[in-house]
Amino acid sequence: AQKITQTQPGMFVQEKEAVTLDCTYDTSDPSYGLFWYKQPSSGEMIFLIYQGSYDQQNATEGRYSLNFQKARKSANLVISASQLGDSAMYFCAMREGGTGRRALTFGSGTRLQVQP
Amino acid sequence: NAGVTQTPKFQVLKTGQSMTLQCAQDMNHEYMSWYRQDPGMGLRLIHYSVGAGITDQGEVPNGYNVSRSTTEDFPLRLLSAAPSQTSVYFCASSPARDYSNQPQHFGDGTRLSIL
Numbered sequence: 001a002q003k004i005t006q007t008q009p010g011m012f013v014q015e016k017e018a019v020t021l022d023c024t025y026d027t028s029d030p031s032y033g034l035f036w037y038k039q040p041s042s043g044e045m046i047f048l049i050y051q052g053s054y055d056q057q058n059a060t061e062g063r064y065s066l067n068f069q070k071a072r073k074s075a076n077l078v079i080s081a082s083q084l085g086d087s088a089m090y091f092c093a094m095r096e097g098g099t100g101r102r103a104l105t106f107g108s109g110t111r112l113q114v115q116p
Numbered sequence: 117n118a119g120v121t122q123t124p125k126f127q128v129l130k131t132g133q134s135m136t137l138q139c140a141q142d143m144n145h146e147y148m149s150w151y152r153q154d155p156g157m158g159l160r161l162i163h164y165s166v167g168a169g170i171t172d173q174g175e176v177p178n179g180y181n182v183s184r185s186t187t188e189d190f191p192l193r194l195l196s197a198a199p200s201q202t203s204v205y206f207c208a209s210s211p212a213r214d215y216s217n218q219p220q221h222f223g224d225g226t227r228l229s230i231l
Contacts, residue, residue, distance in 0.1 A: 004158070035219055045159075045206060045222035091158050103149055103174060104208075104220060106158030 003027065004092050006107035013082045013114055020067070021077040021110045023092030031097030034075040035104065036066065039089040048090075051075055053097075082114045118142045122207050122223035129197045129230050137192040137226050139207030147210045148190040149220070152176065152203040159206060165190055197230045204228070 005024045013019040025034065036048040051059045051066045059066040067076040079086055089111050093104040123138045141148065146167045151159035151174075161174030165184040179201060181193040190209075194201060204227050208220040 037222075043204065043227075044224050045208075047219035047221075050219060093158070103161045103164055104151075104159070106151075106160070108156065108158050 002107075003105045004094055004107035006092055006110050008110045009108075010111045010113070013079075013112065015084060015114055015116050016081055018078060018080045019082055019112065021079070021090050021092075021112065023075045023077065023107060025073050025075060025092070025094050027073075027094065027096055029096040033095045033097070034066070034068070035093045035095070036064070036075075036077045037091045037093060038086075039091065039109070041088070045091075049077065079112075084114050084116060087112060087114045120207055120209055120221050120223035122205075122226050124226060125224065126227045127229070129194075129228070131197060131199060131230060133194075133197050135194050135197065137194075137205055137207075137228070139190045139192065139223060140188050141190075141207075141209040141221070142188065143209060143221065144187060145209035145211055145221070146187065147220075148184070149174070149208050150180070150182065150190070150192045151206045151208065152201075153206060153225075154203050162192065162205075194228075199230045202228060202230045 003026050032053045034051045038046040049059050049061045049064045049066050051068045058068050063080045065078045089109045091109045092107045120141045149164035150162040153159045160176050163182040165171045171182050204225045206225050207223045210218050210220045
């Protein structure tokens, strides 16, 4: 079974609007972390936001927020007030705390295109 | 502010050739890892290391070797390149202490083509 599922291969959003990128995950480990990374066309991986499994509140970082619904095992990224520079691939990733490997398992990504 | 440095940025190899992708970090991170990214897919873990002298296999280790003689360096060796190893390779590092919110820091990637 896929550990991280991103069901939206591509998304379009108008500039200045908000957009939600979906991510569901699967783990039996009670301790885990969820990350979102942005990959622009230049190729680098840029860390955006983190949510821990024990965090009581949804994480926020500037225009990024994470809608964490633990019972549904979803960790959707919300980008408010989209900008043209937000056009990129977005990856959801999970680190399971029990393994000790600190490795990330990635979803297949969502390509976001912001239209003027 | 070097962070994670990968060299080379681009490489073309012929089938059967060997080469080493270099990765160095200057953040004194204990944990380092190598991922590959194929078109339309997320990153997949090849090998990782939790400290000097300690390495282990990830999800897709076949055809690759690693070693970790220093904290700073974590080279990835392709033993006999195959077209299936055409990919973009990313090196990443993070502290090994259990600050679970610490993100992995990625290098800029090496784009490798095997003919």
